[in-house]
Amino acid sequence: MMSAPKSTHALWYPYTQMRQISELPRMVAGEGVIMHLEDGRSLIDGISSWWAVIHGYNHPVLNTALLQQANKFAHVMLGGMTHHPALDLAEKLVSITPEGLNHVFFSDSGSIGVEVALKMCIQYWRNLGYNGKSKIISLRNGYHGDTFKAMEVSDDSDFTRAFADVLNRGFILDIPTGGFDADAATVRQAADQLEALLIRGHGNIAAFIVEPLVQCAGGFHIYSPLYLKLARELCTKYNVLLVFDEVATGFGRTGKLFAADHAGITPDLMILGKALTAGYMGHAATLATTAVFDSFLGDNYEKALMHGPTFMANPLACAVALQSIDIIQSENYLEKIAHIQDIIREQFDSINAPAVIHKRTIGAIGALEMKDAQCLAGFKEFAQKKGAWLRPIGNVLYLMPPYIISDEQLLTVLHTMKEWIAQIK
């Protein structure tokens, strides 16, 4: 048998220049927030494996939910067939998300959840007899996934560069400055920009999509919940759907169960992913209001939503998601998250280094914007030596730990960040 030449990587890694790839740590087991590596080292996961593993690794209760479902059936198509885990999870999501989001469409990743939401928006207006309402408004620095429509509503970045000339762009607006506690006048200025665009363009605009409150992959920018309230009023006034992409912010990350809860409003559509299955399985949910859902009703397929991922509502994913939500609700997770926020804030407060140009915290998110990405060259390796798994995005050093992290583990992660910052020249 011929073996492949050594220089060939069978495995193609994400967001990676494969020519420059170096030896990667190999995880062989996980336990709580700890990632055990093949070489005997262990690391504290400071970023919840792309923000998903909220209860840590190898959680006994989630494992049991998974195995119990696997022993019944691991998968069944949702076309023409249904099952309890899907029905129960849909009901559960309706009950915990903002009032009025009454219908759930499942898919297999956050990007696809976004695609589904945008398809729903565009078809909604078509179904109601409006022509030409198909453009989407989104926010500067936004990130909504890597598929084509998701790239179109994401801001220009390294993720979209290669496709810039084939993307059918809508409109991009600035987020309000001033962070979570921005004064009302500043927030209203940003809302005025939105209104000016809506006055001019609402005849062509289907929806406004945002990462509510915190833009994660685009650099952890935090903005005022008042902006979301004003956006809600304006979208209603000018006949444009409001879409909250809570793939990253959902399930407690911002200190409330959903970022929408900070603003006390209901978007027309909401997308959940990442922490939905606590990192056990790729899965996503697109929730819609009754008004959106009803627009798809009719006597034939013409108005129906013609979309159906093969693995939508996968029973293993649904069973684990149900159990994950149960843990969040029964084990006072919002208190745990408030406590994590306190510790992050306390530690960030004592950072006073010229290389750090902005500190941002909310819920179980802490981000330090550095003066440039060069300040963070070599950080990942440094963190691993200190026993922490952290991976900066561009010039932002951040943590988004699993909610079960102990104070001691959290401090190890934060001290690792601080130690690095202290030695930057």
Ligand SMILES: *Cc1c(COP(=O)(O)O)cnc(C)c1O
């Ligand atoms: C990660 C992310 C996505 C894409 O989710 P995938 O599961 O990676 O496709 C979409 N929106 C936001 C806000 C995200 O953080």
